[in-house]
Amino acid sequence: MMLGCLSVLGCHTRSDDAGTVVVLIESSPNSLDPRVGTDAQAEKIDGLIFDALVRKDERYEFKPWLATSWERPDATTWVFHLRDGVRFQDGRPLGAEDVAWTINSMVDGTLITAKGGNFASVQTARAKDRLTVEVKMKRADESLLFNLSDGLFGVVPKGSGREFGRVPVGSGAFRFVSAEQDKEVVLERVPSYWAGSRGNIERLRLSVVPDAVTSALELRKHSADVAVNVVTLDMVRALERVPGLKDETGPGSPVMYMNFNVTAAPLNDKRVRQAVAFAMDRKAIVDALWLGRARVADTLLPPGHWAAAAPGELTQYPHDPARAAALLEAAGYHADKDGVRLRLEMKTSTDETTRLLAEILQQQLRAAGIALTLRSSEFGTFYADVTRGAFQMYALRWIWSNEDPDIFHYAFATSQMPPVGGNRGRYSNARVDSLLAAAATTPDVSARRADYVEVQKILADELPAIPLWYPNNNIVHTDRVSGIVGDGSGSFDFLRDAVVK
Incomplete structure (x- = not known):
């Protein structure tokens, strides 16, 4: 068995405190600015740092999140009403001007980003008042809500420019601490997260391990806690037999x-x-x-x-x-x-x-x-x-x-x-x-x-x-982490409510 043959190579020594969960990722995110990051790692991590206007349910219909409601006065106008009391992780209140800036910066040349194509039908967004955003369209486009949903969109503070991804600030359940290319991204829990949480993970260390065999060995030695669709299925089957490891498998959307x-x-x-x-x-x-x-x-x-x-x-x-x-x-x-x-x-x-x-x-x-x-x-x-x-x-x-x-x-x-x-x-x-x-x-x-x-x-x-x-999505994890409920997209959202012993 490959894992047994390579076990002599050893893995990282675990030095994290009890409240830290180590999550394996295959590569560094290309950007932690949600307006720019397009690879899988960026979108999964951004989903922990930032909040979208709406979220998709199990039928991929849209439910309120930062936007509590929305209406269509006409075919080319959307009006979003924002949740009051939400703050960015640096303490600033999140409001309509931040949402308008986030959208406009992707379409007006402030940023050069591939995600701008998702908003090609947007003419402009503006704050009508502190908690109301109006989006005017060049043409009717029913995909706007999808492009404002979780996994694709995150609200950034007004004025965030091209270097924002180096030290990102969102309103999500985890705040950015540090990042080192090809090594790791570190996040920590926001105790005052507006949406609340049943979880108790204090810190996430997202460790970059490009090789699936090495990832499997990290899990086997409990040097890592969680891997989502990282190791191959034959490795998953082998890891299921390792004491202290579990596999949560469920339907995937890809x-x-x-x-x-x-x-x-x-x-x-x-x-x-x-x-x-x-x-x-x-x-x-x-x-x-x-x-x-x-x-x-x-x-x-x-x-x-x-x-x-x-x-x-x-x-x-x-x-x-x-x-x-x-x-x-x-x-x-x-x-x-x-x-x-x-x-x-x-x-x-x-x-x-x-x-x-x-x-x-x-x-x-x-x-x-x-x-x-x-x-x-x-x-x-x-x-x-x-x-x-x-x-x-x-x-x-x-x-x-x-x-x-x-x-x-x-x-x-x-x-x-x-x-x-x-x-x-x-x-x-x-x-x-x-x-x-x-x-x-x-x-x-x-x-x-x-x-x-x-x-x-x-x-x-x-x-x-x-x-x-x-x-299927396969989440392999140590038994020190529980409360793991995956979703179809294979996101990291379950880490908000996961519990660590």
Whole structure:
């Protein structure tokens, strides 16, 4: 067993006090300014330091947080009413001017940030009074609330500039203490946090450990307390048998998917894409790669999402190699003397799970007469090829962005082909474009859902991409930490209420 072989290497010696919890992270955050940080570590840590205007519930609907309520006087105006009595961690009161500054600084050139694209439809935000913010839009955009929600947004003090991420100040449950690149980020609890907490963790040391094996050893020796989706599943299974360690596993919202380049033969024929779907045995792949800790997906939206179509509303693709072969035959791809009807190429990164997925898929597609060639490269090269359309098919994962139904616009709208958006397969359907445009601008939730369900029906039939599965979130922790309840996005929010012995 790998962990046993490497145990002689040893790990960090624990020197923290009893109130400190050590959380393993894979890399340093690219910024602790919530207006700038876009990597997973930044958004998870920022969620502890800062507060959003609204929070998503289990159906990914929006609930009050810093904003106690909001209304729409017209299609291009939002008015938010803020909670009174909230203070930043340095004692300053949080008010409407801070919220307006946070939004405006991402769109008026104060900051150069990739997150500015989330607010491209915003004209300006202004404080109407101490606790009321008015946001004027250039056009109607129903995704504004999503972009103001937890994991994506955090209110900063008015005047915060480009260097704010070095010593960030928010209104969240933990305040920033220090950060050292490629080593750690240290936070400490705010006793007077406005939302209260059932937890008693006094200090968090978020320790950077890039290697999964080293992370597993840290947990095994109790040199670290918590790791969220850091170690591989075979390591999780080994760690579950170590005295004093536990694993909390639960449904995750990120989705793995396979994408097709639909601009050229043979994948410009939906029958070929459907044949690939029927030739796959996704349940077998889940059992083999994810040890059963994943759920087969029918759509990009997480299960239980308010806009997700029910499985019965969508075309299904159970494992059926004979049906796949029949579709290829109907499309004019006849078996040669070796039984091969069609040759395809799949590009992957060097990520181990994706590479193994491709190898299993290669075997499964062979039964339908599809010879699959694999091309693997480091992620930068792989992603560059994907973005410029130099592929036939590939597999990737949507993380967090698929919690907003606007993912269908970003991934499939004709207007969103790279470099503008994420429609890397160059799919184009006028009906889908029309439905997405309507869904993005109507405030009627039932009408929006109907439009999104219709989009999902079309995508399930035409299959420019195949939703694969939703991997579980796995939180491995020592038994000195309890009260851990994870969420679908795999955030660190549970640390607010966790208890340390």
